Amino acid sequence: MGKLYTFPGGIHLADHKSVSTQSDIRQSAIPERLFVPLDQHIGPAAECVVSKGDSVLKGQMIGRVSEFISAPVHAPTSGTVIDIQKFPAAHASALPSDVVIIEPDGKDEWQQRSPLASYEKMDPSELRNIIRCAGIVGLGGAAFPTYIKMNPVGHNIGALILNGAECEPWITCDDMLMRTHPGDIIEGAKIMRHALQATRVIIAIEDNKPQAVASLRSYEGEYEWLEVQEIPTSYPTGGEKQLIRILTGRDVPSQGLPLDLDLVVQNVATAAAVHYAINNLQPLISRIITVTGPGVKSPCNIEALIGTPMSDLIELAGGYTDDADRLIMGGPMMGITLKTDATPVIKATNCLLVQTPESQRDASATRACIRCGECVKVCPMRLLPQQLYWYSRSRNFDQLQRHNLFDCIECGCCAEVCPSHIPLVQYYRFGKSEIWKKEQESTKAGLARQRTEARQERAERIKAERKAKHAKAKAAKAAAGDDKQTEIKAAVARSKAKKAEQQSATEKL
Amino acid sequence: MILSILTLAALAAVFGLLLGYASVHFKIEGDPLVDQVDSLLPQTQCGQCGYVGCRPYATALVEGEAELNLCVPGGDDVIAVLAETLGREAKPLSDEHAAHVPSIAYIIEDICIGCTKCIQACPVDAIVGAAKQMHTVIIEECTGCELCVPPCPVECIDMLPIRACTDTWTWPEPAPAMQTVN
Numbered sequence: 001m002g003k004l005y006t007f008p009g010g011i012h013l014a015d016h017k018s019v020s021t022q023s024d025i026r027q028s029a030i031p032e033r034l035f036v037p038l039d040q041h042i043g044p045a046a047e048c049v050v051s052k053g054d055s056v057l058k059g060q061m062i063g064r065v066s067e068f069i070s071a072p073v074h075a076p077t078s079g080t081v082i083d084i085q086k087f088p089a090a091h092a093s094a095l096p097s098d099v100v101i102i103e104p105d106g107k108d109e110w111q112q113r114s115p116l117a118s119y120e121k122m123d124p125s126e127l128r129n130i131i132r133c134a135g136i137v138g139l140g141g142a143a144f145p146t147y148i149k150m151n152p153v154g155h156n157i158g159a160l161i162l163n164g165a166e167c168e169p170w171i172t173c174d175d176m177l178m179r180t181h182p183g184d185i186i187e188g189a190k191i192m193r194h195a196l197q198a199t200r201v202i203i204a205i206e207d208n209k210p211q212a213v214a215s216l217r218s219y220e221g222e223y224e225w226l227e228v229q230e231i232p233t234s235y236p237t238g239g240e241k242q243l244i245r246i247l248t249g250r251d252v253p254s255q256g257l258p259l260d261l262d263l264v265v266q267n268v269a270t271a272a273a274v275h276y277a278i279n280n281l282q283p284l285i286s287r288i289i290t291v292t293g294p295g296v297k298s299p300c301n302i303e304a305l306i307g308t309p310m311s312d313l314i315e316l317a318g319g320y321t322d323d324a325d326r327l328i329m330g331g332p333m334m335g336i337t338l339k340t341d342a343t344p345v346i347k348a349t350n351c352l353l354v355q356t357p358e359s360q361r362d363a364s365a366t367r368a369c370i371r372c373g374e375c376v377k378v379c380p381m382r383l384l385p386q387q388l389y390w391y392s393r394s395r396n397f398d399q400l401q402r403h404n405l406f407d408c409i410e411c412g413c414c415a416e417v418c419p420s421h422i423p424l425v426q427y428y429r430f431g432k433s434e435i436w437k438k439e440q441e442s443t444k445a446g447l448a449r450q451r452t453e454a455r456q457e458r459a460e461r462i463k464a465e466r467k468a469k470h471a472k473a474k475a476a477k478a479a480a481g482d483d484k485q486t487e488i489k490a491a492v493a494r495s496k497a498k499k500a501e502q503q504s505a506t507e508k509l
Numbered sequence: 510m511i512l513s514i515l516t517l518a519a520l521a522a523v524f525g526l527l528l529g530y531a532s533v534h535f536k537i538e539g540d541p542l543v544d545q546v547d548s549l550l551p552q553t554q555c556g557q558c559g560y561v562g563c564r565p566y567a568t569a570l571v572e573g574e575a576e577l578n579l580c581v582p583g584g585d586d587v588i589a590v591l592a593e594t595l596g597r598e599a600k601p602l603s604d605e606h607a608a609h610v611p612s613i614a615y616i617i618e619d620i621c622i623g624c625t626k627c628i629q630a631c632p633v634d635a636i637v638g639a640a641k642q643m644h645t646v647i648i649e650e651c652t653g654c655e656l657c658v659p660p661c662p663v664e665c666i667d668m669l670p671i672r673a674c675t676d677t678w679t680w681p682e683p684a685p686a687m688q689t690v691n
Binding site for chain 1: 547548550551552553554562563564632633634635650652673674675676677678679680681682683684685
């Protein structure tokens, strides 16, 4: 067992995990309608390749990708595409985004699948491509396309870290997966290790999940490259950079990637999804979701198809309690509030948390900052949350960037300990999105400037060309004019000579 | 005495040569301030400031001929940075322009007769089409300057506000803390 390190800051939270681990994972039935969004990941939305009235088979690709950072979308079951509509996205903005609505035919019929060769015989790039085509994204909640992280781009990967920390309170979907399907995670780990040509695989699990640790430890003896590491429970240990710090004692550089330290971090559920894609030929069409919180009657974990309306899951978890107040996708620290439970489950939905008025902070309790510095003590990224708050409030975006706003992982520790109940993370998110917006605007302005300049240059060139053409024509005309004059003179001279000849002839007669 | 005169004369000659060399070899073409001011403007090329484009307005600003509150698409944010860069006092945008909504031109393709007049008007070459062929706007490149709207003989160009999507959405600014007295 390796030596463990600590990361700066962090807090201890009441984990509330046992409420949703009392029962087995429930299977959600195929719903009456599936609402499959085309934008479920980081990067541009997939491009729809089906149209209204098409019949689709289970696992058939319905959204393809054209960009580098993107992921395809597949039909979760067989049925008919009844419409492609705008629907509120599972996004903080709740803005409408394109959704393919499928009416299942109940047959759950798979598309034609031909078995693949053993993963060991495949080239890493081949494996990456299958992972890409299976639409696999990080299932920890960020939904970053996995195949991009599976490319070591010249690095010799020392270790693949499988993140089973699951540090946010209430969420237990990874815990339940590790307890009940450890073999799937190990199979996925084997494939990922081969694709990355990684020396070791470390599965890191917080010590508040002893059953998960035990079930994965049973595989430790089988593979000499495997290490199951129990790490102390603290929030946010599950953050990629914090986890690397705990396991290796090294820091990922500011704005850098784990790859800079020859490491790759993937979620345990992502590893299982890779196993399903390669060994079972099943693209990412379902996932495990924790439905929990004081606002649901019977908290549990549910395996559901992507596109299932969240209200179906709430119903399966016993329905709302009378005082249910707020629906959050994700955990209480980093989750986003949803406006409606008609929102479909997407690849990034790891948890549905239903809060009651007592279980959350009253927004009106916000007071002025008293500069106590508690936020600085708990920041796991060693930032200055208070400074960032002031700069964000005064819209001083240059200073925000100088104070490394973009290193903020939005874990919410600072807001949690703030005695004035200031929604600090909201200020950072506001600052980040304003800076992004400004960057987009300046890129667009640069393009417009370039095009205007090119247009002006072209106009001048055309003008000059036209002028040159006119001058040439004029010169040609002038030259032609001279020719005419001489011709006339010659003709006159000829007729004169003829006349003189005739005259002399008559004189002779 | 002579030594000091000679020393100073030699120093003067050396520095003179250095300055002369620098003025020839490090000469900057054009006014760098104009470039800087131009880079602050939104490059809509709409001409609402009364100049034919962003760069002419930038030149006029640097020469002190133009007011700095004329850029409608830029709004108060651009006025603020212009004031800072030019060392002048910021003024609010005049009221008639205050409600500027960023828009994009859309050609109603069924009505378009293919006259090419909008193509000639577009300052950023964002309209494609040919004589007697349908025209269309490349939306990624349209700056929403509205210059194509008046020349259209069949009124087939609509200015539609840019629809927010999840990629361009920004988090709202949190409400400031409750202020308490005593």
